[in-house]
Amino acid sequence: MQEPIKHEGPGDHIMVIVAHPDDAEFMKAGSVAKWIGEGRKVSYLLCTSGDKGTSDPAMTPDKMGPVRQAEQRAACAVLGVEEVVFLGYPDGLLVNSLDLRRDISREIRRLKPSAVLTEDPTWRYIGQEYINHPDHRAAGDAALDAVFPSARDYHVYPDLIAEGLLPHKVPHVYLSAGPGDANVHIDISEVMDIKIKALHEHKSQMNGRTADDPEAGDFVRMLGKYMAGDSGMEYAEAFKYFKLD
Ligand SMILES: [Zn+2]
Numbered sequence: 001m002q003e004p005i006k007h008e009g010p011g012d013h014i015m016v017i018v019a020h021p022d023d024a025e026f027m028k029a030g031s032v033a034k035w036i037g038e039g040r041k042v043s044y045l046l047c048t049s050g051d052k053g054t055s056d057p058a059m060t061p062d063k064m065g066p067v068r069q070a071e072q073r074a075a076c077a078v079l080g081v082e083e084v085v086f087l088g089y090p091d092g093l094l095v096n097s098l099d100l101r102r103d104i105s106r107e108i109r110r111l112k113p114s115a116v117l118t119e120d121p122t123w124r125y126i127g128q129e130y131i132n133h134p135d136h137r138a139a140g141d142a143a144l145d146a147v148f149p150s151a152r153d154y155h156v157y158p159d160l161i162a163e164g165l166l167p168h169k170v171p172h173v174y175l176s177a178g179p180g181d182a183n184v185h186i187d188i189s190e191v192m193d194i195k196i197k198a199l200h201e202h203k204s205q206m207n208g209r210t211a212d213d214p215e216a217g218d219f220v221r222m223l224g225k226y227m228a229g230d231s232g233m234e235y236a237e238a239f240k241y242f243k244l245d
Contacts, residue, residue, distance in 0.1 A: 011114025019135035021072035030188025104146035109165035115172035118143040179229030182238035
């Protein structure tokens with residue numbers, strides 16, 4: 001039987017790749033806050049600007065996109081994330097296209113992260129009451145395809161070479177996973193308040209609730225407990241971790 005992969009940690013620069021503003025805050029922001037607190041650098045890459053994230057017919061995608069970008073930047077300021085890039089693909093229609101893969105590869109080559117933190121593209125549904133958003137799966141698929149082989153191999157993108165962007169190998173990859181699928185749990189108990197505050201910067205998605213609301217953290221704590229599984233941690237985020245040679 002194969003030995004379990006040893007978790008070596010994310011290195012000094014973590015790049016978070018997600019579909020929408022708030023995706024990272026739900027599933028990854030505790031780890032982000034913890035790693036930044038340890039002196040590591042974190043950058044965000046968002047495939048869309050979440051511009052369809054409203055049921056209000058008067059709030060058009062043109063108006064919604066900038067609102068959600070500003071909310072994401074505010075959440076990143078709470079966490080201490082240094083750089084936030086929006087690729088601007090249309091919300092709700094994201095597919096793992098060659099254009100998306102190239103655009104993610106470009107940012108990986110430019111930022112040279114030691115770790116990529118993204119979605120699990122195989123996560124189709126949970127139980128019988130939750131279907132994962134197709135944009136989340138597309139973002140995870142495109143990010144993995146960019147990590148291997150597209151950002152890594154010299155001849156895949158002559159246009160990126162012409163831009164001066166040489167290949168970059170990402171050694172550590174983390175996919176957000178349920179506790180049963182995870183091989184790494186990150187203990188976020190100490191940074192739970194920061195995660196709650198960052199999530200509530202996404203005001204348009206919070207039904208008017210702010211971080212000061214006494215019940216604001218209930219769901220985030222419940223999620224943290226669920227993700228901790230039987231790890232023995234109070235609150236955790238759970239990942240499938242890969243160490244690439
Ligand atoms: Zn989302």
